[in-house]
Structures are given as structure tokens and as C-alpha cells.
Amino acid sequence: xxxxxxxxxxxxxxxxxxxxxxxxxxxxxxxRRMGCEVTVYERTRGELRGRGVxxxxxxxxxxxxxxxxxxxxxxxxxxxxxxxWMVELGGGESRLIWRQALPAVFTNWGLxxxxxxxxxxxxxxxxGTVVTTVRADAEGGELGFADGSTERxxxxxxxxxxxxxxxxxxxxxxxxxxxxxxxxxxxxxENLLTDPVLRELTRRGAVTACFDGGHAILxxxxxxxxxxxxxxxxxxxxxxxxxxxxxxxxxEAWIPPGRVTDDLARHLLGLVDERLSGGWxxxxxxxxxxxxxxxxxxxxxxxxxxxxxxxxxxxxxxxARPHTGAGAVKALRDALALERIAGEHDTWESVLxxxxxxxxxxxxxxxxxxxxxxxxxxxxxxxxxxxxRADFQRxxxxxxxxxxxxxxxxxxxx
Numbered sequence: 001x002x003x004x005x006x007x008x009x010x011x012x013x014x015x016x017x018x019x020x021x022x023x024x025x026x027x028x029x030x031x032r033r034m035g036c037e038v039t040v041y042e043r044t045r046g047e048l049r050g051r052g053v054x055x056x057x058x059x060x061x062x063x064x065x066x067x068x069x070x071x072x073x074x075x076x077x078x079x080x081x082x083x084x085w086m087v088e089l090g091g092g093e094s095r096l097i098w099r100q101a102l103p104a105v106f107t108n109w110g111l112x113x114x115x116x117x118x119x120x121x122x123x124x125x126x127x128g129t130v131v132t133t134v135r136a137d138a139e140g141g142e143l144g145f146a147d148g149s150t151e152r153x154x155x156x157x158x159x160x161x162x163x164x165x166x167x168x169x170x171x172x173x174x175x176x177x178x179x180x181x182x183x184x185x186x187x188x189x190e191n192l193l194t195d196p197v198l199r200e201l202t203r204r205g206a207v208t209a210c211f212d213g214g215h216a217i218l219x220x221x222x223x224x225x226x227x228x229x230x231x232x233x234x235x236x237x238x239x240x241x242x243x244x245x246x247x248x249x250x251x252e253a254w255i256p257p258g259r260v261t262d263d264l265a266r267h268l269l270g271l272v273d274e275r276l277s278g279g280w281x282x283x284x285x286x287x288x289x290x291x292x293x294x295x296x297x298x299x300x301x302x303x304x305x306x307x308x309x310x311x312x313x314x315x316x317x318x319x320a321r322p323h324t325g326a327g328a329v330k331a332l333r334d335a336l337a338l339e340r341i342a343g344e345h346d347t348w349e350s351v352l353x354x355x356x357x358x359x360x361x362x363x364x365x366x367x368x369x370x371x372x373x374x375x376x377x378x379x380x381x382x383x384x385x386x387x388x389r390a391d392f393q394r395x396x397x398x399x400x401x402x403x404x405x406x407x408x409x410x411x412x413x414x
């Protein structure tokens with residue numbers, strides 16, 4: 001926790017947070033530490049814990065979150081040492097082309113949310129509350145709700161995800177852009193993976209399998225009941241590719257488990273059979289349609305994260321493609337940055353100006369990185385099968401423009 005004259009000067013401010021997901025709960029936790037009176041409004045009733053997709057965190061962020069008390073100490077993590085890059089050669093054959101050092105931890109989004117949500121008192125978290133209107137001025141803002149009531153605040157925080165209402169208020173011209181492909185996702189018991197090569201590789205770390213027109217990812221995450229103990233973990237897999245020609249996306253939301261139809265599942269199985277080797281084919285089939293989800297890939301940049309007394313965090317600010325692994329990380333870093341900066345300034349105007357200068361630059365740079373990776377790993381893939389290890393590392397360096405990001409910390413490592 002950062003303390004200082006700035007934090008004391010801002011104490012007592014009333015803050016309304018729209019969105020009770022990871023970004024909203026993290027923002028609430030740090031603002032409460034600053035002495036603010038915080039209320040979180042989340043439109044979904046009940047807990048968000050069931051959103052059990054996998055996420056990666058840098059080790060240093062895990063340490064900061066746990067040691068700083070931002071997340072419960074009992075949130076489980078699966079340690080990761082490397083990322084194993086496989087090239088699919090066709091005919092069910094593949095080869096390991098690069099063993100990249102990747103010191104990180106993997107966790108379950110739902111469990112991490114639960115650990116951060118614990119830092120927000122129940123009386124400050126209004127689940128099932130729909131914000132219908134947002135008005136802002138130089139002194140603060142007002143939220144209107146579905147029941148006709150309104151609330152006035154000194155600061156409004158937009159943490160309402162990729163379809164953010166507050167982003168539309170701040171930047172009505174900023175529109176989500178569909179990348180033209182999706183991430184087919186699946187989560188299943190780790191014991192469903194029987195292929196000996198993939199079992200050994202996932203024991204050592206994450207796996208990325210490259211094929212013409214896309215790639216697949218695989219790693220272990222904690223289970224809801226079994227945590228990070230062997231036998232109690234889950235496998236999180238994903239396959240980047242297209243949708244069938246006959247299917248039309250409705251809006252910008254993902255298709256959650258339980259809503260993927262048998263016809264869509266058959267399309268995925270056809271893609272997997274054509275592009276991936278036997279271990280992948282078996283795993284996707286064993287997961288079954290109920291365990292599948294579809295995440296359409298969107299992104300958006302914004303000129304600023306701040307307008308007057310409205311501040312954006314996480315995906316409400318910018319949306320990056322998941323190739324960057326930055327969704328949850330970006331949200332958490334936004335919240336931690338706000339607390340740190342608040343300790344250095346004594347007015348909201350100076351705090352928000354410094355926050356905007358730092359976080360909007362980082363957010364937009366991450367979006368651009370995601371677009372480069374998407375072009376290189378999905379939209380315009382190279383001839384993987386012809387690559388040597390040196391070719392592959394050179395290609396990765398060119399893709400990330402030689403900028404060190406935590407998913408590529410040591411580009412030259414064995």
C-alpha cells in the first residue's frame with residue numbers, strides 16, 4: 001500500500017464504480033485503502049466465480065497481490081517455468097521447435113475474482129444493480145439506475161468491461177473492432193489428457209501448437225474444488241480460428257459454456273482434426289460440447305482513460321486481443337497504478353492526469369501488440385514446418401517488435 005499526503009487529501013471522496021468484475025473489485029480495494037467511500041454496481045446477480053477460464057500472471061505481480069493483501073492468501077496458483085512451442089506438420093505429426101523460458105503462474109479467473117472480491121465489503125457491492133444513465137461534470141458525476149433512483153459521486157470509475165457504457169460516454173467514437181476470428185475455449189479435468197507427450201509438456205509448462213491459419217494453447221489451472229494439487233487441477237485449452245460461414249455473431253458478447261450448439265462443436269472438431277495432432281483431437285472430444293465456449297476477438301484503442309471526473313480501468317479503457325495475456329494483468333496494474341499515483345498527488349485532477357498519461361499509453365501499446373501477434377499467429381501465419389529454431393526465434397522477435405513483455409521475457413532462452 002502506498003501512503004502519503006495525497007492519499008490523506010483524497011480520503012472521504014465518494015466513488016461510484018460501474019462493474020464488479022476483476023477491474024471493479026481491484027479498483028474498490030485500492031480506493032478503500034485510500035480512505036474513499038466506495039460503492040460498486042454490478043449488473044449480474046450472484047457471484048461471478050463461475051467464469052473459470054484460465055489467466056496468466058507474472059510472478060512479481062502474484063507476489064505483489066498476495067504480500068500487499070490485495071488478494072486472499074489462499075487463492076491457488078499453478079507455477080509455470082516454460083512455454084513449449086510445437087509446430088504441426090500435418091498428418092497428425094508435430095515437433096517441438098522452441099522451449100521458451102516463461103516464469104509465470106496460471107490461475108482460474110473465478111478463483112482470482114473471488115480472492116479480490118473478498119476485499120470489498122458486501123454492503124459496498126451492489127449485485128444485480130443496472131446502471132441506466134451516466135452524467136459527468138467537472139466536479140463529479142451521477143449514476144441513474146433501473147429503479148429510477150440516482151446517486152452523486154466525486155469520482156466515477158468505469159470498470160464495466162469490453163462493452164463499457166462509461167467508455168461510450170468518454171469516447172463515443174471508440175468502437176470495438178472484430179478481428180475476424182475467434183478463440184474456441186475449453187476447460188476440463190486434467191485427467192482427461194492422456195497423450196504422453198502433451199502430459200509431459202504441460203507438466204513442465206504451457207504448450208502452444210502452431211498450424212496454418214492459427215494456433216492452439218494449453219495449460220493447467222487450479223480447480224474450483226481441488227485447487228492446484230495434482231488431480232484437482234483443470235486444463236484450459238484454446239484454439240484460434242474462424243467461425244463457420246453460416247454462423248453470424250449476435251452483438252459483441254462471447255458464447256459461454258452451455259450455449260455452444262452441437263453444430264458449432266462439429267465445426268471446431270473439423271478444424272482440430274484437420275490442423276492438430278492426435279493428442280489435441282482426443283482432448284477436445286473428451287471435453288465435450290458442455291465444456292466449450294467461444295470468445296470472439298475484438299479490440300479497441302482510446303485517446304485517453306480520463307475525462308473530467310470519469311476514469312476508465314481494465315477493458316473499459318482499452319481492449320487487447322488475448323494473445324498478449326494482458327486482460328487481467330492490465331486491469332490489476334491499472335488499479336495498483338492509481339493507488340501509487342494517489343500517494344504522490346493531493347487533488348483528483350493531478351492524480352487522474354498522471355494516471356491517464358501512464359495507463360492509456362500502456363493500454364494502447366498492448367492493443368497494438370495484440371494486433372501484431374494476431375496478424376503473425378492467425379491472419380498471416382508463416383510456413384511453420386519449414387522453420388528452424390533460429391528462424392522461429394527471429395520471427396517472434398519481429399512479431400513483438402523486440403519489446404520485452406512478460407509472455408516473452410527471454411527471447412533467446414533455450
